Amino acid sequence: MYQFGVVGLGYVGLPLAHAAVEAGLRGVGVDASSAVVDGLRSGRSHVDDLDDAQVAGMLGRGFVATVDPSPLASCEVIVICVPTPLSDEGGPDLTAVRAAAEMVRDNLRTGALVILESTTWPGTTEELLQPILESRGAQAGVDFHLAYSPERIDPGNPTFNVRNTPKVVGGVTSQCREKATAFYAQFVDTIVPAAGTREAEMAKLLENTYRQVNIALVNEMAKFSRELGIDIWNVISCAATKPFGYQAFHPGPGVGGHCIPIDPSYLSHRVQAELGYPFRFVELAQEVNRSMPRYVRDRAQALLNDRGLPIRGSKILILGVTYKAGISDQRESPAIPLARQLLSLGAELQFYDPFVQEWKAPGVTLARVLDVELALRECDLAIVMQPHQSYGPDVLNRSRAFVLDARGSSQGDRIEKL
Secondary structure, eight states: OEEEEEEOOSTTHHHHHHHHHHTTOOEEEEOSOHHHHHHHHTTOOOSTTOOHHHHHHHHHTTOEEESOOGGGGGEEEEEEOOOOOBOTTSSBOOHHHHHHHHHHHTTOOTTOEEEEOSOOOTTHIIIIIHHHHTTTSOOBTTTBEEEEOOOOOOTTOSSOOTTTSOEEEEESSHHHHHHHHHHHTTTOSOEEEOSSHHHHHHHHHHHHHHHHHHHHHHHHHHHHHHHTTOOHHHHHHHHTTOSSSOOOOOOOSOOOTTHHHHHHHHHHHHHHHHHSSOOHHHHHHHHHHHTHHHHHHHHHHHHHHHTTOOSTTOEEEEEOOSSSTTSOOOTTOTHHHHHHHHHHTTOEEEEEOTTOSOEEETTEEEEEOSOHHHHHHHOSEEEESSOOGGGOHHHHHHHTOOEEETTOOOOBTTEEEO
16 A cells, blocks of 8 residues: 555655655656656656656665556555647646546545645645545545645755745645645645635735736836936846845746746636636736737847847847746746847847757757857857856856846846846
């Protein structure tokens, strides 16, 4: 018998499984990708927060990775950690959640606890997951327990991990919540009880909507501050000295990853579908943040024009194509729309990213430079999209290249911040 099972061994599921195994629990992980499973069985990690040695350690402690869902039938707890992207229409795509729910239903033992961690709209656990699990006669809160706990994984964060990040937990009944609390308490330091599953689901969306809106605010301020001759970076530094009532956010070339560009759309979609009116803060924030790659393109074009260079035919080096510094995750990276727009104007593009060996995105296939310092000497303009350590301020200033730093991570005579 397994003490826990994880469905979906990605950026959320694998670190969760690792934390549970480290606490002495015996578990199994199920993933639809045979490539992912084969890699894990060989001791190879495919996520930034775990290295190969940690995966090997999990295997040594009895963790099993498989594409076969049948071992779930012997699990006391099953945690669903599958992806929830946006559909082509802009609403939540819960295809993977439905498939996982059916898989769990077909392998659910009496008395087991099922927890959904995938980010979704408020009501998913009770309105979508619960009916599927109950479709063969079992009843939530009676024959099995059901809860929701939003993931709070921050890839590449050296300070906060599964254990020391507080865990919000909501159940369809108080006993369901207690069962989920007892499970997580074995490897998470702080458990935060929510009134119910909807409150737990909404908490995750509030967290990321808060970030989306505040990033959009400072991005909008960055645009007009430049027009007014105001140094927005100095403004933020000054404001950040206030010890209360203010949290510093910084301008950037757009938002990326799964959370900020996508999660607030679930809430906006739900408000529109259920209440019939738009969530204007979210929609305006999305509009501002989606405009930032074009703004970076315009700034790049202006810098080239100032030197008498047309953007067509200019050699532009993109530094960093991941959505965040220090990791290899490229999901929703703002470098993708920027590259498309620069290519459409005839620029000659190359990229360098120490975490990405090959960069292919819809409409974008670029050559990766091998020597970043040589590429900096030869390019007409470099654009810092992510401040990876391998090309920090010393490298940029030593190269004497003209640089547009879209992250404000460096300064110098030839470096211009967003």
